[in-house]
Amino acid sequence: MTQNCKALTLYELNLLIQKVIKENFEGDVLLVSEISRIIYNAGGFTNIELIEKKDDQVIAKNRAVIWNDKKFILDVFETIVGEKLSEGMKILAKVKVSYHPSYGLTLNILNIDPSYTIGEMQLRKSQILNRLESEGLLELNKRLEFPIVPQNIALISSKSAAGYEDFINHLMYNDKGYRFNLRLFYSVMQGKDVETSIIKSLDEIIECGNFEVVVIVRGGGSVGELDCFNSYDLAKKISQFPIPVLVGIGHDRDKTVLDYVAYKGFKNPTAVAHFLINAVEAFDDYLTDALHKIFNLSSARLKSEARALENISLRIKEKVLENLNISKSNINFIGNRIFPELFRKIDLEKRKNDKILFNIFSKLKERVKNEYSFLERSEYKLRSCSIEILQKSIKTIINIEKEVKLKDPREILKKGFSITTLNGKIIKKYEDVEEGSKILTHFLNFDVFSVVERKVRGDE
Numbered sequence: 001m002t003q004n005c006k007a008l009t010l011y012e013l014n015l016l017i018q019k020v021i022k023e024n025f026e027g028d029v030l031l032v033s034e035i036s037r038i039i040y041n042a043g044g045f046t047n048i049e050l051i052e053k054k055d056d057q058v059i060a061k062n063r064a065v066i067w068n069d070k071k072f073i074l075d076v077f078e079t080i081v082g083e084k085l086s087e088g089m090k091i092l093a094k095v096k097v098s099y100h101p102s103y104g105l106t107l108n109i110l111n112i113d114p115s116y117t118i119g120e121m122q123l124r125k126s127q128i129l130n131r132l133e134s135e136g137l138l139e140l141n142k143r144l145e146f147p148i149v150p151q152n153i154a155l156i157s158s159k160s161a162a163g164y165e166d167f168i169n170h171l172m173y174n175d176k177g178y179r180f181n182l183r184l185f186y187s188v189m190q191g192k193d194v195e196t197s198i199i200k201s202l203d204e205i206i207e208c209g210n211f212e213v214v215v216i217v218r219g220g221g222s223v224g225e226l227d228c229f230n231s232y233d234l235a236k237k238i239s240q241f242p243i244p245v246l247v248g249i250g251h252d253r254d255k256t257v258l259d260y261v262a263y264k265g266f267k268n269p270t271a272v273a274h275f276l277i278n279a280v281e282a283f284d285d286y287l288t289d290a291l292h293k294i295f296n297l298s299s300a301r302l303k304s305e306a307r308a309l310e311n312i313s314l315r316i317k318e319k320v321l322e323n324l325n326i327s328k329s330n331i332n333f334i335g336n337r338i339f340p341e342l343f344r345k346i347d348l349e350k351r352k353n354d355k356i357l358f359n360i361f362s363k364l365k366e367r368v369k370n371e372y373s374f375l376e377r378s379e380y381k382l383r384s385c386s387i388e389i390l391q392k393s394i395k396t397i398i399n400i401e402k403e404v405k406l407k408d409p410r411e412i413l414k415k416g417f418s419i420t421t422l423n424g425k426i427i428k429k430y431e432d433v434e435e436g437s438k439i440l441t442h443f444l445n446f447d448v449f450s451v452v453e454r455k456v457r458g459d460e
Contacts, residue, residue, distance in 0.1 A: 014101035021105070025097040028110060034090050036061070044068035048085075050107065064095065064107040073112050080114035088192065125230040128257050132232070137239040141263045144244045147212040149283050150276055152181045154211040154243075156201045161189045162219020163250050163269035170273035178280045183211075189218040194228040199237050206242075213276070214245045216258065217269035229256035238262055248272035413444040430457055 008016075036058075037049040045067050052060040066073055078084050085091075092113040099105050132138045153171075157164045171180055185201035188194050198216065205211055229249055235257045238245050244263035248271055249256060259265025266272045405411065409419060419442045420427045427433050435455055441448040 011101055014099070018099040018101060021097055021099040028094050028096055031093050031095045031107065032090070033060075033062075033093070035085065035087055038085060038087060044071060046071075046074065048109070062105065062107055064093075064109050066109045070110060073109065077112050077114050085112070086192070125257055128230060128232045128235060129260060132235055132239065132257070132261060137236055138261060140239045141241060141245055141261060144242070144263060146244050146263065146279070148279075150213045150279055151179070152210060152212045153183075153276070154205045154208070154214045155182055155184050156187045156198055156205075156214065156216045157184065157218060158186060158189045159184070161217065163217045163248065164219075166219075167215070167217045167248070167269035167273050170270050171276060174273075174277045176277060176281060176284075178277060178284075180276070183208075191228060195231045195234045198234055202237055202241060211243060214241065214243050215248070215272055215276075216245065216262075217248045217250075217272060219250045219269075229258045231257065234258065235261045246272050246275065409442075410444070413442070418443050430455065 031050075033050040033052055035048055036051040039047040041047060045065055048064040048066065050062050050064050051058050074085055093109050094111040096108040096110055097105070098108055129138070155167070157167070168182075172182065185204055187201045188197040202214070205214060238247075238258060239261040246264055246266065247256075247258045247262040248266040248269040249258065250268045255265060264275065266275065413419070421440050421442070422433055422437055425432070427439065433439065433452055433455065435452050437452045439450050439452060441450060
């Protein structure tokens with residue numbers, strides 16, 4: 001080390017740096033940079049990290065501050081751009097360069113030009129469109145065949161999106177009464193997560209594999225709010241998507257990149273709903289026209305065929321009458337030769353048949369007489385046997401009545417016998433009754449209730 005050099009303290013060095021910066025940056029500086037991080041502090045001021053990139057590499061970085069007295073800058077920016085100051089935005093800012101010995105270099109933001117940021121968005125959109133066109137992706141989705149009757153629809157949106165309800169109400173409750181099969185695939189529709197969220201929903205739609213059209217809708221917004229739809233990766237995904245994609249994200253004038261790469265872009269969600277309804281209505285009208293044409297052609301053909309049939313019928317009738325007259329003449333000629341001989345043969349056959357019938361009736365009469373005699377004899381025998389059987393049956397019944405009467409319990413009781421029962425059942429065996437049981441003994445004119453004190457078998 002050089003002995004003659006006086007050593008500086010860190011504070012002294014920082015004071016020198018502060019002096020140099022103050023002498024060289026007395027006025028304000030216009031600064032172009034990109035926001036890499038932004039922190040809205042509770043105290044009212046905002047910390048911002050500014051960077052500059054080259055070939056996607058950060059080549060410069062510095063800290064900037066918007067103090068509380070300049071907070072209106074953020075409100076003005078949001079009002080004009082339509083979106084809050086956020087990461088990834090390029091800005092043109094008026095800054096005051098300051099250096100503090102304790103806090104280091106700071107860029108105090110005095111103002112931000114919103115038009116520059118909007119211009120950067122438009123420039124980036126143009127670059128994306130040029131890239132898509134050079135890669136042959138701009139028209140891919142438009143070349144897909146649109147379904148004749150689009151009814152199975154995958155909807156990418158958020159229920160909180162302003163255009164979601166407009167689309168649902170116009171499509172599902174259309175005055176034509178057309179029915180659509182609709183399924184919502186939820187996606188973020190504002191901010192930095194729009195790209196990844198919509199791509200995820202598109203992948204889910206492919207996995208389902210049963211949709212004919214994809215619809216992406218959200219409500220209107222400013223240029224800044226809709227800038228999230230100016231995404232190369234999302235645009236590429238939609239352009240290469242195998243299903244027609246309809247976009248209605250509520251722009252008033254400027255289209256987003258998605259409007260260019262989709263099958264068709266619309267100014268708002270309601271216009272998308274009308275397009276789908278009109279597509280179905282067009283097919284409905286086509287079917288109605290086809291039905292009328294078929295009816296008219298059929299009527300004309302039927303009339304033509306009817307006239308042809310009428311002409312043929314007249315020709316057939318004339319030919320038939322001609323043939324009938326010829327046939328009648330032939331029949332009369334043949335009849336004059338055949339009928340006399342035919343009548344003679346018929347008369348001869350009739351006499352033969354009369355003789356045969358007489359013989360048959362004679363034999364039949366004799367057979368009937370013999371059968372009648374047999375039936376009379378059979379009737380007499382049957383009547384005699386029936387009377388004999390009836391008499392035997394009467395005797396048998398009388399004997400049974402006598403036997404039943406002898407076995408009647410009352411007849412037994414009259415002879416001095418009794419009948420003993422337990423719980424309504426007649427006691428027949430030793431095992432039917434237990435000691436201590438209450439039994440009932442029936443005599444002819446009275447009953448006796450008893451309690452069994454002891455049982456004794458008959459052989460004891």
